[in-house]
Amino acid sequence: MRTTIRAALAGLVTSTCMLSAAYAEDIKGGLLLPYSGVYAALGQDIDDAFALGLETFGADSGATFEIVREDDEVKPPVGLAKTKKLILQDEVDVMVGVVSSGVLGAIRDTVDGAGVPLIVANAGNDEATGEACSPYITRISFSNSQINRPMGQWLVDQGVKKVFTIAPDYAAGRQMIDAFTTAFTAAGGEVVDQEWPAFQKTQDFGPYLANAKASGADAVYVFFAGGEAISFVKQYDSFGLKAEMPLYGSGFLTSQLYVEAEGPAAEGVITALHYVPTLDNPENAAFVEAFKAKTGRIPSEYAVQGYDSARALVEAVKAGATDRETLAAALPKVAVTGPRGELRIDPATNNIVQPIHVYETVAGPEGLTQKVLATLPAEADPVNGCAMPAATN
Amino acid sequence: MTTDIGFWVLQTLNALQLSMLLFLLSVGLTVIFGLMHFVNLAHGSLYAFGAYIAATLAGTLGYWGGFLLAPLAVAALGAVLYFTLIRSQRRAGPMAQVLITFGLIFVAVDATRLVWGDLPIGIAVPELFEGQLALLGVEYPIYRLFIIALGLAVLGVLTLILTRTQIGAMIRAGVDNDQMAACLGINVERMFFLVFVVGCALAGLAGAVAAPVLSVTPDMGLQILIPTLIVIVIGGLGSLKGAVAGSLIFGFVQTFGAVILPTLSPVLIYALLAAVLVTRPQGLLPAKG
Numbered sequence: 001m002r003t004t005i006r007a008a009l010a011g012l013v014t015s016t017c018m019l020s021a022a023y024a025e026d027i028k029g030g031l032l033l034p035y036s037g038v039y040a041a042l043g044q045d046i047d048d049a050f051a052l053g054l055e056t057f058g059a060d061s062g063a064t065f066e067i068v069r070e071d072d073e074v075k076p077p078v079g080l081a082k083t084k085k086l087i088l089q090d091e092v093d094v095m096v097g098v099v100s101s102g103v104l105g106a107i108r109d110t111v112d113g114a115g116v117p118l119i120v121a122n123a124g125n126d127e128a129t130g131e132a133c134s135p136y137i138t139r140i141s142f143s144n145s146q147i148n149r150p151m152g153q154w155l156v157d158q159g160v161k162k163v164f165t166i167a168p169d170y171a172a173g174r175q176m177i178d179a180f181t182t183a184f185t186a187a188g189g190e191v192v193d194q195e196w197p198a199f200q201k202t203q204d205f206g207p208y209l210a211n212a213k214a215s216g217a218d219a220v221y222v223f224f225a226g227g228e229a230i231s232f233v234k235q236y237d238s239f240g241l242k243a244e245m246p247l248y249g250s251g252f253l254t255s256q257l258y259v260e261a262e263g264p265a266a267e268g269v270i271t272a273l274h275y276v277p278t279l280d281n282p283e284n285a286a287f288v289e290a291f292k293a294k295t296g297r298i299p300s301e302y303a304v305q306g307y308d309s310a311r312a313l314v315e316a317v318k319a320g321a322t323d324r325e326t327l328a329a330a331l332p333k334v335a336v337t338g339p340r341g342e343l344r345i346d347p348a349t350n351n352i353v354q355p356i357h358v359y360e361t362v363a364g365p366e367g368l369t370q371k372v373l374a375t376l377p378a379e380a381d382p383v384n385g386c387a388m389p390a391a392t393n
Numbered sequence: 394m395t396t397d398i399g400f401w402v403l404q405t406l407n408a409l410q411l412s413m414l415l416f417l418l419s420v421g422l423t424v425i426f427g428l429m430h431f432v433n434l435a436h437g438s439l440y441a442f443g444a445y446i447a448a449t450l451a452g453t454l455g456y457w458g459g460f461l462l463a464p465l466a467v468a469a470l471g472a473v474l475y476f477t478l479i480r481s482q483r484r485a486g487p488m489a490q491v492l493i494t495f496g497l498i499f500v501a502v503d504a505t506r507l508v509w510g511d512l513p514i515g516i517a518v519p520e521l522f523e524g525q526l527a528l529l530g531v532e533y534p535i536y537r538l539f540i541i542a543l544g545l546a547v548l549g550v551l552t553l554i555l556t557r558t559q560i561g562a563m564i565r566a567g568v569d570n571d572q573m574a575a576c577l578g579i580n581v582e583r584m585f586f587l588v589f590v591v592g593c594a595l596a597g598l599a600g601a602v603a604a605p606v607l608s609v610t611p612d613m614g615l616q617i618l619i620p621t622l623i624v625i626v627i628g629g630l631g632s633l634k635g636a637v638a639g640s641l642i643f644g645f646v647q648t649f650g651a652v653i654l655p656t657l658s659p660v661l662i663y664a665l666l667a668a669v670l671v672t673r674p675q676g677l678l679p680a681k682g
Contacts, residue, residue: 036506038511038611038612039511040506040511041510041511041512169659195651195655196655197651198658198659200616201616201659203607203608203613203616203617204407204410204411204606204607206407206410206411206537206648207404207407207408207647207648207649207651207652208651210400210403210404210407210652211651211652213400213403214397214400226513226610227513227607227608227610227613228608229608230513230515230608231606231607231608234515234605234606234608235606238518238525238534238536238537238606239525239532239533239534240524240525240532240534257512258512258513260515261512261513261514261515261608262515263515263517264517
């Protein structure tokens with residue numbers, strides 16, 4: 001992964017764009033993703049879809065895109081070293097990627113100081129577009145609270161009055177659940193009790209499930225991702241809780257990536273996310289088909305983030321951006337309609353504004369799939385202490 | 394908190410189930426240590442390997458195929474490890490052993506990534522044990538009851554072997570004083586090999602049993618290692634009774650800590666570990682000698 005590769009598509013783009021060579025630009029992008037470590041599968045999804053996005057949209061921009069790939073290994077110090085390499089040695093015009101919020105926190109000051117625009121393709125920490133916001137950092141993925149906040153009102157509307165929450169005890173877990181409970185209590189709901197099992201140290205959720213059962217709540221609202229999500233969903237079902245207390249949560253719980261491993265235990269779980277592959281719109285149909293043809297997999301929410309990152313970059317170039325400075329100025333102005341629906345960037349925080357989709361995991365003819373129950377309108381996050389300075393350098 | 398009896402029954406069963414899973418893991422590790430004075434930090438990786446084998450075979454042979462073959466496969470891997478690394482390092486001292494087996498953990502994690510990929514795998518509970526059973530006024534998952542029963546069965550068999558058979562007497566003699574045992578005509582080397590392989594098989598069994606409850610991930614071996622080490626340090630290195638006591642203490646402290654003192658629960662077990670190390674450095678029920 002350390003090798004610099006010129007994307008094969010760049011050649012294709014060049015050859016088809018000879019006619020418009022008058023204003024052809026060469027944009028050099030640095031893709032910083034985990035290609036090894038616990039999030040390697042997520043990095044691969046983003047990488048594949050980013051390449052697909054450049055293939056799909058790059059041609060009409062008149063520019064050629066050269067992509068340098070670096071592996072952050074999900075380690076903040078490694079991510080920082082690779083960022084410095086991309087900025088100083090490769091002299092990239094723009095950076096794309098970052099799955100872990102820890103890595104984003106580590107590279108934030110370097111990116112901001114060097115004035116290199118960064119398109120965040122996953123890391124959801126609220127602070128990155130709050131207190132730590134930067135005119136050079138544009139988030140095209142999601143923020144932790146954005147996904148969970150709309151579920152507060154929605155659950156109350158469904159007649160759920162009392163919930164019990166469970167989430168791992170770390171920054172993302174706290175942000176996801178706090179955003180939900182704030183909205184839920186504001187809408188008139190009651191949070192009966194909360195559990196915060198130790199992050200990545202808890203594999204057996206039996207004790208917490210027994211607590212939830214005894215709490216007298218109408219429903220359980222959780223955030224878990226990856227292996228913990230699989231364990232949790234299966235154990236929730238094994239205790240027979242699904243029938244008496246419906247399980248709700250942040251949509252990563254039953255993500256397309258993990259739902260097969262969860263099996264029938266995931267059926268009937270209702271969660272909210274910014275993307276599911278079954279969204280019914282022509283942009284998504286085209287994306288799902290192209291992604292399947294390219295990789296043989298159904299795209300996950302991570303894939304769509306990679307795809308839209310490429311799209312945002314192309315749109316910025318189309319708007320006339322050619323270097324770090326102009327890209328940084330153009331990226332927050334990008335507004336497109338993509339597989340997720342209508343997307344725009346909030347100029348106050350540089351965070352994405354997007355609709356949130358409530359979906360139920362149901363059994364389909366080809367295994368488990370997502371049935372969209374409601375699409376909640378796009379809402380910009382509160383500024384969370386972000387005082388956006390003008391880009392200067 | 395609640396006064397409902399059913400709630401406490403449920404949590405007690407949860408504690409027992411966690412204890413039994415830890416017992417399957419720690420008993421092999423502790424007997425290997427007691428007999429061979431060998432610290433095998435890669436024990437958790439053998440557990441992960443067992444889980445992956447079970448998850449892979451579940452697709453073709455069904456759950457029970459994996460359940461039976463995973464311990465055998467892990468035992469075979471243990472035999473390979475024994476002849477390539479363990480035997481030559483037996484007299485090398487704890488530092489070399491810790492370094493080698495610690496390195497093995499990372500080799501194992503990346504090897505599982507290469508073979509099985511990064512995405513966690515999940516397998517279904519066997520049909521026989523699907524659903525819940527009404528027991529003492531609560532509905533408890535049958536599969537978890539099976540884990541408790543299996544742990545007790547293994548405990549019973551091991552106790553019988555260690556206390557009532559000749560090979561058990563030889564192992565106990567070896568734990569007490571291996572040089573003296575060798576002088577009395579016991580083939581200590583062969584006994585070491587046998588105990589090591591059986592310990593590995595039990596780790597593989599634990600992995601196969603855990604696979605339907607937990608998700609199978611490359612780092613599951615690393616995650617289980619610390620609890621297992623805590624169990625054998627609290628219980629006392631090298632003793633079967635210690636492994637039982639340590640597992641029960643860990644299971645109950647972990648479960649009821651999460652219920653009664655949720656904010657303190659992650660620290661409780663470490664505080665207990667520290668207390669045991671200060672007051673009884675040899676553990677609560679150490680092997681004699």
